Amino acid sequence: MNGALILAVLLLAGYLVFQSRSGGEAATPPAQAPAAAELRSNVAASFNPTLESPVVGGGTYVDPMASVIGHVVIGSGVFVAPFASIRGDEGQPIHIGDGSNVQDFVMLHALETFAQGKLVEKNLVSVGGEKYAVYIGANVSLAHQSQVHGPAAVGDNTFVGMQALVFKAVVGKNVVIEPGARVIGVTIADGRYVPAGKTVSAQADADALPAITADYPFATLNEGVLHVNHEFADGYLQASGGGHAGSSGQTRPGATGGHSTAGAPGAGSGH
Numbered sequence: 001m002n003g004a005l006i007l008a009v010l011l012l013a014g015y016l017v018f019q020s021r022s023g024g025e026a027a028t029p030p031a032q033a034p035a036a037a038e039l040r041s042n043v044a045a046s047f048n049p050t051l052e053s054p055v056v057g058g059g060t061y062v063d064p065m066a067s068v069i070g071h072v073v074i075g076s077g078v079f080v081a082p083f084a085s086i087r088g089d090e091g092q093p094i095h096i097g098d099g100s101n102v103q104d105f106v107m108l109h110a111l112e113t114f115a116q117g118k119l120v121e122k123n124l125v126s127v128g129g130e131k132y133a134v135y136i137g138a139n140v141s142l143a144h145q146s147q148v149h150g151p152a153a154v155g156d157n158t159f160v161g162m163q164a165l166v167f168k169a170v171v172g173k174n175v176v177i178e179p180g181a182r183v184i185g186v187t188i189a190d191g192r193y194v195p196a197g198k199t200v201s202a203q204a205d206a207d208a209l210p211a212i213t214a215d216y217p218f219a220t221l222n223e224g225v226l227h228v229n230h231e232f233a234d235g236y237l238q239a240s241g242g243g244h245a246g247s248s249g250q251t252r253p254g255a256t257g258g259h260s261t262a263g264a265p266g267a268g269s270g271h
Helices: 002-027 203-207 221-240
Strands: 067-070 072-074 085-088 094-096 107-110 125-127 130-132 134-136 147-154 165-171 182-184
Touching: 067 072, 072 085, 085 094, 094 107, 107 134, 125 134, 125 147
Parallel strands: 067 085, 072 094, 085 107, 094 134, 107 147, 134 147, 147 165, 165 182
Antiparallel strands: 125 130
16 A cells, blocks of 8 residues: 555656646747847957947848858948858958958958057048948959958959958059959059959059059959849848848947947948
């Protein structure tokens, strides 16, 4: 009798545990989908104490395998390809203009722009009265594995070729930087091209770069690249059910770490 009572108690206890677990699981609300891992805030650091999250314009597609971190403003109709890395967590802000494309394995990053409570002016570029760690204009193509490391600015309608590097430099509008070229510490005028594999690190060499003429083989290269990537942005957005389109009315982060709309250039503005 005593053993039967013990067995009954054990069976009852097991039944109650089962009911509790099954009931608890049924009552638990479904977990909310996490925020897109490719768009996330920076972490606080001495050189960037303000937490900022990326701002993305309408019609822009950021691939789930890309990474966009911190103080980054991306305009409208931009395509960000798989494995691109746009890090506004050290130097900031990073700006990407309307209609541009950031292709596979492109890296955008910058030297620190804030130290000991002050802006590091030497690590900023000025465009349209605003300061940026990296400024990419409108309808710019950043081809596979290229790097733009701030302080740097790239003007509208410019093509930066595969594995090319732009560092501490200002590149004008309608420029072609051919694959493997390196542009360091100089300013390149509008409408010039940098031959493949060439390193331009002296201003005299930058001033002597050839002009793009009608017979230059890559004179219209960027037009075709833009055409393809604009369709990519539209197509992948539709396939993904919306992508990461943001509100065009959002304020745009300023270099001080605050948000400023007064005098801020539009995403399509250039030099």
